[in-house]
Amino acid sequence: MKARTIIGILLIVAGAWKLANLWGLIENDWLWRQPWTVYVAPAALIYLGAIVIVNSYRRNPDQWLQRPLPIGEDGKRICCSVHYGGDEYIYRGETFRGARLDAFCGGIRMDLRNATITEDEEIEIHTFCGGIELFVPQAVNVEVKSRSFIGGVGNHTKHIVGKEVPCLYIIADNFLGGVDIKN
Numbered sequence: 330m331k332a333r334t335i336i337g338i339l340l341i342v343a344g345a346w347k348l349a350n351l352w353g354l355i356e357n358d359w360l361w362r363q364p365w366t367v368y369v370a371p372a373a374l375i376y377l378g379a380i381v382i383v384n385s386y387r388r389n390p391d392q393w394l395q396r397p398l399p400i401g402e403d404g405k406r407i408c409c410s411v412h413y414g415g416d417e418y419i420y421r422g423e424t425f426r427g428a429r430l431d432a433f434c435g436g437i438r439m440d441l442r443n444a445t446i447t448e449d450e451e452i453e454i455h456t457f458c459g460g461i462e463l464f465v466p467q468a469v470n471v472e473v474k475s476r477s478f479i480g481g482v483g484n485h486t487k488h489i490v491g492k493e494v495p496c497l498y499i500i501a502d503n504f505l506g507g508v509d510i511k512n
Contacts, residue, residue, distance in 0.1 A: 344374030347370055415438070441497075455501075456508065480503035482510070
């Protein structure tokens with residue numbers, strides 16, 4: 330654990346301790362005798378603790394763990410699942426045969442810009458309090474079908490006209506999460 334994380338946890342515990350005293354769960358009035366500490370101190374401690382913890386992860390350059398491509402049961406489609414973290418998957422010339430991406434309170438970054446896509450493929454996405462960032466090649470079209478509750482899909486790709494252009498079909502179910510698609 331990082332020092333910032335430990336400091337953040339200590340600040341949150343101190344704020345929760347004050348609230349427990351305020352609500353009569355524990356007795357430690359000798360510690361909190363000033364009137365301004367009744368509500369200001371616990372709120373400030375909890376806020377500072379949360380900020381320190383969030384910033385400790387936000388400033389970490391290695392927050393995205395680069396992972397090898399996980400091949401699914403069919404031997405073609407990849408299956409990626411993230412819980413409380415961030416994973417990055419990068420194609421370096423491999424053939425893309427579809428994917429299933431699940432993000433639960435975390436994020437996935439998938440870079441398909443150097444992938445070989447010769448036919449139409451499908452990416453099935455499920456998010457819950459998380460997000461997915463897709464980078465797709467400029468030589469493919471993207472079609473999105475989405476069901477979102479307090480979330481959504483941002484398709485920022487360019488549409489290419491032509492019958493021979495492969496298409497990526499994105500099927501996304503988002504609950505408090507989102508998907509961002511870019512070239």
